[in-house]
Amino acid sequence: MIAWARPAVCAALAGIAAALPAAEAPALHWLRSAAPPVVEAVGVPAETLRRLGPAPVDDAVWPSILAVYAEQAGETATPPMAGTWSMASGRLRFEPRFPPVRGVRYRAELRLPGAAPVLAFFTLPADTMTPTTAVERVFPSAAMLPENQLKFYVQFSAPMSRGGTYGQVQIRDAAGRVIELPFLELDEELWDPSMTRLTLLIDPGRIKRGVKPLEDIGPVFEEGNSYSLVVGADCRDAEGRPLRAAFEKTFRIAAADRTPPDPLRWTISAPAAGTRTTLAVEFGEPLEQALALRLIRVVGLKGGRRALAGEATLTHEERGWRFSPEQPWTRGRHALEIETTIEDLAGNNVGKPFDVDLFEKVDRRDEVRRVTVEFEVK
Amino acid sequence: MKKFLPLISLGALALALLVPSARAGLTSDMKEGKPAFRAMSQLAFGPEGVLFIADTRAAAIIAIATGDTQPASGSAPIKAEAIDQKIAALLGTKPDQIIIEDLAVNPISRRAYLAVSRGKGPDATPVLVRVNAAGQPEIVALDRVRFARADLPNPAADTAPEPGKKQQNRRLEAITDIAYIDGKVLVAGLSNEEFASTLRAIPFPFKAVDRGTAVEIYHGAHGAFETRAPVRTFVPYKVGQEQQILAAYTCTPLVQFALDDLKPGAKIRGKTIAEFGNRNRPLDIVVYQKDGKDFLLMANSARGVIKVAADQITGAAPIMTKVGDTEGLKFEKLDWAGVNRLALLDARHALVLRSGGAGQASMLETLALP
Numbered sequence: 001m002i003a004w005a006r007p008a009v010c011a012a013l014a015g016i017a018a019a020l021p022a023a024e025a026p027a028l029h030w031l032r033s034a035a036p037p038v039v040e041a042v043g044v045p046a047e048t049l050r051r052l053g054p055a056p057v058d059d060a061v062w063p064s065i066l067a068v069y070a071e072q073a074g075e076t077a078t079p080p081m082a083g084t085w086s087m088a089s090g091r092l093r094f095e096p097r098f099p100p101v102r103g104v105r106y107r108a109e110l111r112l113p114g115a116a117p118v119l120a121f122f123t124l125p126a127d128t129m130t131p132t133t134a135v136e137r138v139f140p141s142a143a144m145l146p147e148n149q150l151k152f153y154v155q156f157s158a159p160m161s162r163g164g165t166y167g168q169v170q171i172r173d174a175a176g177r178v179i180e181l182p183f184l185e186l187d188e189e190l191w192d193p194s195m196t197r198l199t200l201l202i203d204p205g206r207i208k209r210g211v212k213p214l215e216d217i218g219p220v221f222e223e224g225n226s227y228s229l230v231v232g233a234d235c236r237d238a239e240g241r242p243l244r245a246a247f248e249k250t251f252r253i254a255a256a257d258r259t260p261p262d263p264l265r266w267t268i269s270a271p272a273a274g275t276r277t278t279l280a281v282e283f284g285e286p287l288e289q290a291l292a293l294r295l296i297r298v299v300g301l302k303g304g305r306r307a308l309a310g311e312a313t314l315t316h317e318e319r320g321w322r323f324s325p326e327q328p329w330t331r332g333r334h335a336l337e338i339e340t341t342i343e344d345l346a347g348n349n350v351g352k353p354f355d356v357d358l359f360e361k362v363d364r365r366d367e368v369r370r371v372t373v374e375f376e377v378k
Numbered sequence: 379m380k381k382f383l384p385l386i387s388l389g390a391l392a393l394a395l396l397v398p399s400a401r402a403g404l405t406s407d408m409k410e411g412k413p414a415f416r417a418m419s420q421l422a423f424g425p426e427g428v429l430f431i432a433d434t435r436a437a438a439i440i441a442i443a444t445g446d447t448q449p450a451s452g453s454a455p456i457k458a459e460a461i462d463q464k465i466a467a468l469l470g471t472k473p474d475q476i477i478i479e480d481l482a483v484n485p486i487s488r489r490a491y492l493a494v495s496r497g498k499g500p501d502a503t504p505v506l507v508r509v510n511a512a513g514q515p516e517i518v519a520l521d522r523v524r525f526a527r528a529d530l531p532n533p534a535a536d537t538a539p540e541p542g543k544k545q546q547n548r549r550l551e552a553i554t555d556i557a558y559i560d561g562k563v564l565v566a567g568l569s570n571e572e573f574a575s576t577l578r579a580i581p582f583p584f585k586a587v588d589r590g591t592a593v594e595i596y597h598g599a600h601g602a603f604e605t606r607a608p609v610r611t612f613v614p615y616k617v618g619q620e621q622q623i624l625a626a627y628t629c630t631p632l633v634q635f636a637l638d639d640l641k642p643g644a645k646i647r648g649k650t651i652a653e654f655g656n657r658n659r660p661l662d663i664v665v666y667q668k669d670g671k672d673f674l675l676m677a678n679s680a681r682g683v684i685k686v687a688a689d690q691i692t693g694a695a696p697i698m699t700k701v702g703d704t705e706g707l708k709f710e711k712l713d714w715a716g717v718n719r720l721a722l723l724d725a726r727h728a729l730v731l732r733s734g735g736a737g738q739a740s741m742l743e744t745l746a747l748p
Contacts, residue, residue: 076460079516081470082516150573
């Protein structure tokens with residue numbers, strides 16, 4: 001990590017250093033205005049600077065003279081911080097590779113032969129840690145979920161931290177007892193790119209199938225019971241702050257849903273031509289929120305198939321889909337195009353139930369990638 | 379012109395025969411520069427010091443020519459106490475503000491590489507760290523390296539872009555494990571939206587990345603086909619003449635797939651050959667040889683490190699009925715506590731990342747293969 005200056009430049013610098021008055025006492029300064037803050041050593045003897053200059057010295061030489069340590073709690077010998085060293089106007093300079101973080105004391109050390117080490121410390125002001133982030137909502141929105149409910153989305157108001165999240169989310173039964181290991185835990189954790197939405201998958205091995213009880217650990221949800229999804233306040237946002245409050249969503253469990261969603265049975269309220277009236281689609285059941293927003297589009301069929309621009313939203317607990325076109329509707333045939341990977345709350349896809357049980361013998365249809373449902377704008 | 383063509387072709391052929399194809403293959407097509415990373419999650423080494431790094435936030439695999447191709451002299455054990463504190467110190471932060479994502483050993487130099495996140499939020503900085511002989515971490519500079527990149531297709535982007543659509547794409551393909559075998563990078567993944575598990579074989583040097591293969595298993599502990607659970611960790615392993623993949627899932631079936639069956643868009647069914655027990659997540663799996671016999675070593679979240687004699691795999695009966703706790707391949711539990719990551723250091727040693735429990739420091743340690 002040492003940035004070697006070109007030998008000619010170094011030789012010139014060493015020359016300047018040699019010409020400097022030797023009276024200046026060695027000292028270390030943190031330049032706090034730099035981003036990230038850098039350390040400068042002054043009063044380094046010309047002989048030392050010369051040794052560091054053009055000669056191809058070992059990597060270990062620079063940090064043995066000037067180094068910054070991010071102090072750790074333990075007794076273990078820890079390496080100095082990574083960064084780059086340089087020399088200018090007879091000063092030695094160290095630029096840390098990473099910005100400082102709160103809660104760490106940075107110790108700069110200047111060690112010159114035959115002299116006591118010179119130390120200089122840098123600490124960022126402590127954070128107030130006043131919580132500002134909260135759970136905004138949880139999908140599905142419905143208060144009644146199928147026994148084979150597959151997935152939850154937790155939407156936070158600000159970016160969150162990764163690692164240890166599963167320790168902060170729980171499913172509890174009506175008596176407040178914590179259900180053991182309900183989620184499919186992945187080290188990576190399933191966040192969206194902004195890290196404001198967490199995907200929680202119910203362990204598919206813990207979803208009850210048919211009438212057979214699961215041995216050993218048992219199902220997460222059972223029909224007729226109430227449960228809560230609890231997000232603990234100690235879930236940390238990206239700044240390391242806890243949440244403003246714990247969050248709880250309570251719901252009841254209905255019978256398992258093993259019926260794949262069928263777009264041919266959706267009701268479509270076609271808007272009138274010449275208007276920008278919202279197109280209304282009713283699913284007849286709640287669908288999985290993210291996929292329902294992403295995998296349905298409206299196409300015009302007159303004069304070639306083309307996708308319409310507009311904004312899609314979900315309504316009444318993800319049972320309905322609304323589409324506001326950017327341009328007024330034109331008369332003629334239109335269609336909804338639905339990717340078959342759209343899911344209901346139990347993860348059933350179009351034409352395919354979530355899990356094929358050995359004993360239920362459900363036939364798999366060939367994979368259809370897209371279903372088209374036509375409607376007429378008059 | 380025409381009559382000279384055969385001569386030129388023969389010349390080219392002669393030239394091609396003179397140039398060893400392996401040398402021309404792996405790194406010659408790479409470009410030099412600074413590869414962009416949003417995250418570094420899984421690591422896997424290929425030949426010639428090529429390190430594959432999964433960027434799970436960008437859904438991409440980046441191959442780096444590390445240049446670390448000097449063969450190790452002898453067999454020096456790696457030991458690094460409080461490795462999380464040492465890395466935190468190097469990166470100027472606290473141990474609770476880093477995540478050690480994965481561990482890999484370069485099979486040529488026997489040096490240990492760690493994928494590390496500095497920070498835990500969306501602005502976390504990915505850092506590649508190497509552990510030196512003294513057990514100290516150092517940053518692997520990636521400012522100017524030879525590299526190649528393969529982006530995994532994102533189905534959200536596959537659908538026709540609706541003009542003026544305001545919704546951002548929130549879908550991500552989380553990568554759960556990667557491995558290199560015979561000119562292919564194998565990638566196991568899972569989406570954060572639709573529940574579907576894929577296993578891809580990406581030819582290396584990289585060309586187009588296919589749609590992936592949907593994999594389906596029989597999970598004896600659950601008595602059902604689990605069509606879409608994600609592969610958590612896997613290892614390539616040759617059974618007879620056929621290259622196979624041994625993949626471990628949560629709760630904890632071990633499933634065998636033929637590499638040749640991984641065809642784009644296909645849906646394949648693996649053969650479940652073991653159930654290693656419930657309430658457990660497999661973490662890492664490796665294959666090694668001892669006294670002329672092959673063994674599997676698998677680290678687990680709840681069931682410790684287990685050793686399996688690989689000669690049981692040939693002719694293993696598929697598990698097709700519901701089982702109680704464990705079934706299939708016989709295994710032995712080792713006395714290796716707290717192992718979070720497991721890699722082969724050399725023919726006789728494993729390198730493990732061990733946690734000392736809640737709030738305790740982690741360490742890198744060399745253990746003799748059992």
